Amino acid sequence: MNKRKIIRIILAVLIVLNMAAIFCLSAQKAVQSDETSAGFITALCKALVSRFDSLSPQEKENLVASLSFAVRKGAHMAEFAALSFLCSLFAASFGVKPKNFAAAFVFTVFYAATDEFHQLFVEGRSGQLSDVCVDSAGALLGAGAAILLCLLFLKLFKRKKSRNSAE
Numbered sequence: 279m280n281k282r283k284i285i286r287i288i289l290a291v292l293i294v295l296n297m298a299a300i301f302c303l304s305a306q307k308a309v310q311s312d313e314t315s316a317g318f319i320t321a322l323c324k325a326l327v328s329r330f331d332s333l334s335p336q337e338k339e340n341l342v343a344s345l346s347f348a349v350r351k352g353a354h355m356a357e358f359a360a361l362s363f364l365c366s367l368f369a370a371s372f373g374v375k376p377k378n379f380a381a382a383f384v385f386t387v388f389y390a391a392t393d394e395f396h397q398l399f400v401e402g403r404s405g406q407l408s409d410v411c412v413d414s415a416g417a418l419l420g421a422g423a424a425i426l427l428c429l430l431f432l433k434l435f436k437r438k439k440s441r442n443s444a445e
Contacts, residue, residue, distance in 0.1 A: 286371050289371070293364045297389065304393050304403070308403050315346060316342055319349050320338070323338070323341060354412045354416060355415055355416030357413075358420065359423070361420065362417035362418070367427075370424065386421075390410050390413035390414060394413075
């Protein structure tokens with residue numbers, strides 16, 4: 279098996295794992311999702327806010343609540359940026375062409391829409407067009423990062439190739 283096929287298999291496995299993680303997080307009931315977010319934000323505050331442990335329970339709760347919206351939307355963006363990045367690299371393994379990156383982006387946005395549709399059937403959750411937009415922004419960031427990475431590798435490969443032919 280050649281190197282390109284191995285890379286495609288690895289990327290395909292990572293894509294499926296990423297999609298499964300998104301699905302599992304979306305399948306959490308609202309109460310469980312809120313607890314997961316609060317636990318993550320609390321751990322983040324403990325790591326980044328030096329005086330967090332000295333705050334009163336009410337102050338801790340208020341701080342966590344005030345960060346909840348931004349962290350949750352950031353998590354949406356991050357999970358779809360990762361998916362789009364992986365899909366873009368997979369698509370680029372068939373050629374570094376704009377249409378391949380566009381296909382990876384469209385696939386990711388489609389998955390974001392199906393994810394929101396899935397949440398319509400989860401207790402206490404709702405599918406929201408605004409979340410598809412946030413997910414799509416993350417997908418755009420992921421695709422952009424993949425494009426930059428591919429362009430960098432192409433430039434380095436051309437430089438190496440021209441050095442080798444000059445010798």
